[in-house]
Amino acid sequence: MSQTLPSQAEIVIVGGGAIGCSIAYHLAKLGHRDVILLERGTLTCGTSWHAAGLVMQLRATHTMTELCRYSADLYETLEAETGQATGFRRSGSLPVARTEARFTELKRLASLGRYFDVPVDILTPAEVARHYPLMDVGRIVGGLFIPGDGQTNPIDTTMALAKGARMNGARIFERTAVTGFETADGAIKKVRTVQGDISCDKAVLCGGLWSRDLAATIGVHVPLYASEHMYVTTAPIDGVQPNLPVIRDTDGYVYIKEDAGKLLVGAFEPVCKPLAVESLPAQFEFGELPEDWDHFALPMSKAMELVPVLEKAQIRHFLNGPESFTPDNKFILGEAPEVRNFFVAAGFNSQGILSAAGVGRAMADWISSGEQQMDLSEVDIARFARFQVNRRYLRERTAESLGLLYAMHWPHRQVESARPARQTPLHERLKTRNACFGETAGWERANWYASAGTTPAYEYAYGRQNWFAAVGEEHMAVRERVGLFDLSSFAKFEVAGPDAERELQRLCGNNIAVPVGRIVYTQMFNTRGGIQADVTVSRLAEDRFWVVTAAANQVRDLTWIRRNIARDARLTVTDVTSGYGVLSLMGPRSRDLLARLSPNDFSNEAFPFGTLQQVEIGFALAQAFRVTYVGELGWELYLPSEFVGPVFDLIEAEGRDLGLRLAGYHALDSLRSEKGYRHWGHDISPADSPWESGLGFAVALKAKGDFIGRAALEALKAKPLTRRLVHFRMQEPGPILFHDEPIYRDGRIVGRLTSGSYGYAIGSAVGMGYVECADGVTPDFVTGGSYEIEIAAERHPAIASLQPFYDPKSARIKV
Numbered sequence: 037m038s039q040t041l042p043s044q045a046e047i048v049i050v051g052g053g054a055i056g057c058s059i060a061y062h063l064a065k066l067g068h069r070d071v072i073l074l075e076r077g078t079l080t081c082g083t084s085w086h087a088a089g090l091v092m093q094l095r096a097t098h099t100m101t102e103l104c105r106y107s108a109d110l111y112e113t114l115e116a117e118t119g120q121a122t123g124f125r126r127s128g129s130l131p132v133a134r135t136e137a138r139f140t141e142l143k144r145l146a147s148l149g150r151y152f153d154v155p156v157d158i159l160t161p162a163e164v165a166r167h168y169p170l171m172d173v174g175r176i177v178g179g180l181f182i183p184g185d186g187q188t189n190p191i192d193t194t195m196a197l198a199k200g201a202r203m204n205g206a207r208i209f210e211r212t213a214v215t216g217f218e219t220a221d222g223a224i225k226k227v228r229t230v231q232g233d234i235s236c237d238k239a240v241l242c243g244g245l246w247s248r249d250l251a252a253t254i255g256v257h258v259p260l261y262a263s264e265h266m267y268v269t270t271a272p273i274d275g276v277q278p279n280l281p282v283i284r285d286t287d288g289y290v291y292i293k294e295d296a297g298k299l300l301v302g303a304f305e306p307v308c309k310p311l312a313v314e315s316l317p318a319q320f321e322f323g324e325l326p327e328d329w330d331h332f333a334l335p336m337s338k339a340m341e342l343v344p345v346l347e348k349a350q351i352r353h354f355l356n357g358p359e360s361f362t363p364d365n366k367f368i369l370g371e372a373p374e375v376r377n378f379f380v381a382a383g384f385n386s387q388g389i390l391s392a393a394g395v396g397r398a399m400a401d402w403i404s405s406g407e408q409q410m411d412l413s414e415v416d417i418a419r420f421a422r423f424q425v426n427r428r429y430l431r432e433r434t435a436e437s438l439g440l441l442y443a444m445h446w447p448h449r450q451v452e453s454a455r456p457a458r459q460t461p462l463h464e465r466l467k468t469r470n471a472c473f474g475e476t477a478g479w480e481r482a483n484w485y486a487s488a489g490t491t492p493a494y495e496y497a498y499g500r501q502n503w504f505a506a507v508g509e510e511h512m513a514v515r516e517r518v519g520l521f522d523l524s525s526f527a528k529f530e531v532a533g534p535d536a537e538r539e540l541q542r543l544c545g546n547n548i549a550v551p552v553g554r555i556v557y558t559q560m561f562n563t564r565g566g567i568q569a570d571v572t573v574s575r576l577a578e579d580r581f582w583v584v585t586a587a588a589n590q591v592r593d594l595t596w597i598r599r600n601i602a603r604d605a606r607l608t609v610t611d612v613t614s615g616y617g618v619l620s621l622m623g624p625r626s627r628d629l630l631a632r633l634s635p636n637d638f639s640n641e642a643f644p645f646g647t648l649q650q651v652e653i654g655f656a657l658a659q660a661f662r663v664t665y666v667g668e669l670g671w672e673l674y675l676p677s678e679f680v681g682p683v684f685d686l687i688e689a690e691g692r693d694l695g696l697r698l699a700g701y702h703a704l705d706s707l708r709s710e711k712g713y714r715h716w717g718h719d720i721s722p723a724d725s726p727w728e729s730g731l732g733f734a735v736a737l738k739a740k741g742d743f744i745g746r747a748a749l750e751a752l753k754a755k756p757l758t759r760r761l762v763h764f765r766m767q768e769p770g771p772i773l774f775h776d777e778p779i780y781r782d783g784r785i786v787g788r789l790t791s792g793s794y795g796y797a798i799g800s801a802v803g804m805g806y807v808e809c810a811d812g813v814t815p816d817f818v819t820g821g822s823y824e825i826e827i828a829a830e831r832h833p834a835i836a837s838l839q840p841f842y843d844p845k846s847a848r849i850k851v
């Protein structure tokens with residue numbers, strides 16, 4: 037039946053691949069009756085048609101797993117619902133390890149599976165052989181069997197989603213290319229197509245690898261880049277049974293899937309072939325790229341090692357197709373920071389089929405309600421810095437990105453490509469001090485300092501890594517003497533104007549109507565009472581405030597502030613991040629050191645905790661903030677960028693005999709963990725309330741009037757807490773925590789760790805995690821149980837507490 041393209045619709049989806057069809061399906065299921073989907077060719081013709089169709093439930097992180105595990109359930113039932121077969125079957129998957137380290141990684145995945153209630157068996161090589169008789173198990177040290185994983189036919193699955201969408205009222209228009217968009221007043225207004233414009237309330241861009249350029253037409257930054265991505269299919273092979281699970285040999289860069297008596301071998305090679313999207317023909321429908329046997333030789337040789345029948349197998353088809361990848365190998369989801377009601381779902385890093393159902397549901401919830409309904413901070417489009425759409429940056433990073441899916445997911449693993457992008461004013465100085473730099477949002481930041489004569493480079497491991505001792509020394513220097521951190525990558529926003537106080541009061545949970553010179557720690561909430569931002573707001577003048585947040589949240593928090601400020605407000609919001617560097621002097625001797633460098637009075641009486649003053653230091657004027665993220669006496673010095681270097685030199689020279697030590701981000705993390713300070717994106721997120729996360733002290737319900745999220749927070753406060761952030765320390769000094777480890781109470785899983793580090797002052801690993809109990813997580817419940825943390829499938833005894841283990845009364849901070 038031919039349809040006429042409407043001139044108006046509530047929601048317009050651009051792109052008819054798995055993702056666009058799934059979002060259409062889930063929006064229609066939510067009851068949206070005016071949803072249209074536009075596809076320039078025919079459904080699936082972009083990338084979706086040639087996917088291998090692997091459907092795994094467990095991913096490297098909690099959020100990714102949350103998004104992916106629902107797919108298997110939906111694909112299993114979609115045929116009954118729509119009458120369209122999907123080809124989905126639960127053949128199981130068989131991740132294998134060629135090294136002990138990889139086996140540890142797999143066991144950590146098995147632990148995550150236990151938390152999510154996904155059945156996982158840990159197997160010896162002999163047991164692997166029983167699942168896969170064709171495998172040379174002499175190559176491996178062990179593996180997992182995940183019986184609920186499966187494979188699906190990507191075309192049929194997309195068609196089933198499209199059919200389900202139509203059955204619930206969505207309309208799909210093929211051969212309808214979108215040529216651009218129109219905005220009005222910062223929001224989407226129209227979608228332009230070859231057949232005319234469509235006015236809409238909301239638009240959703242699911243244009244696969246074409247999304248970056250399409251979004252750029254209205255100034256939206258979508259940092260993705262295409263890469264060639266390859267698999268081969270053999271002729272039928274004797275012994276290849278339809279019930280064979282999918283092998284994932286991540287050490288060999290390959291997956292091997294049974295396909296109607298044949299084998300399909302796909303690659304995630306460590307260095308891939310980035311592809312400029314403009315090099316593809318304009319009409320790229322069901323398109324393939326040329327074979328490249330040279331490039332495929334390495335993964336193919338690994339596949340032959342593992343499954344020797346492949347050596348003699350005839351290759352029937354070499355599929356090389358484009359797929360899009362992102363700088364951090366995670367999806368790009370959510371409302372674009374630059375244009376209201378313009379949503380993006382793209383950059384699937386070769387996981388678009390296995391995640392389509394979960395992504396479709398999460399996006400439909402977000403589009404429908406206007407807010408994330410689960411914690412999507414890890415994949416939120418607003419996590420990116422603007423520069424990350426730079427094409428050279430993307431091309432160089434993409435060469436590495438494809439392989440990241442199968443690379444070792446080492447804790448603290450740093451990307452190697454497309455660096456350096458952003459450096460602080462101290463970069464060269466810190467380099468000569470043997471700093472080992474990590475990368476966050478493009479910033480090169482000193483993570484730790486190697487001792488003289490050693491190389492500042494990571495040696496990754498699942499246990500103690502090579503920096504463990506050095507960071508321990510940095511940590512203890514801060515606890516006992518004084519440490520100097522370069523925190524220049526902090527994002528800093530100036531909110532100035534007659535209405536600045538009024539608007540920040542509406543945005544923040546804490547009372548920011550404070551005298552000039554006060555610093556307020558506060559959260560900003562969404563309307564469900566979830567923590568949208570975790571910042572300090574400092575009053576520099578009657579009509580001038582600074583909001584300071586983490587480097588990774590620069591765009592996200594700035595967008596939240598700008599979006600939620602009343603339209604008639606008389607104020608400006610300026611991102612001053614690049615203008616100021618931050619030197620953080622922390623530790624009991626920080627006062628003595630500053631007294632040597634400045635004529636100002638840093639005594640507790642003259643300069644109490646939670647205040648700021650302009651001070652003279654060296655030849656500079658700095659804003660000194662008396663705050664801490666490490667749990668010690670200390671000051672953060674905000675200096676115009678050009679003064680940072682000279683002031684650093686001075687501090688270093690004067691601090692020597694006080695035992696000053698340079699400290700990096702790993703020490704910052706271990707210090708804040710030991711002191712129990714939360715980290716947004718790990719311990720707190722838009723899905724967590726301040727009551728659950730123990731931040732109720734920073735919500736001024738009594739002292740102030742309305743603010744965003746207040747009604748929800750009041751309602752939540754009246755209910756019992758069934759979930760609560762709890763501090764943990766290991767009973768033994770040996771085990772190391774990262775995050776996502778399951779928490780057991782009296783032998784039952786009650787939660788997972790949201791962050792983990794090492795408490796060098798208390799002598800064991802420490803972590804935080806939400807503990808759940810339907811009857812309420814009371815103080816008695818927390819302390820009344822016997823706890824264990826599961827690390828790589830082994831349980832270790834732990835102690836739980838609602839108070840941090842280090843200086844619970846914060847006596848050291850206020851001296």
Ligand SMILES: Cc1cc2nc3c(=O)[nH]c(=O)nc-3n(C[C@H](O)[C@H](O)[C@H](O)COP(=O)(O)OP(=O)(O)OC[C@H]3O[C@@H](n4cnc5c(N)ncnc54)[C@H](O)[C@@H]3O)c2cc1C
Nearest residue numbers: 051053055076082083084088089090214244387388389390
């Ligand atoms: C070799 C290979 C193997 C893979 N194997 C797997 C796997 O096993 N499991 C898995 O989960 N994923 C796999 N993938 C990845 C998966 O195919 C993608 O992640 C997924 O298809 C992305 O879906 P999408 O809807 O975002 O993009 P697409 O399917 O590309 O859909 C985007 C659509 O937008 C349309 N479009 C573009 N511009 C416009 C415009 N201007 N107007 C209108 N429409 C437009 C395009 O025509 C296209 O149909 C594989 C990919 C490759 C290349």
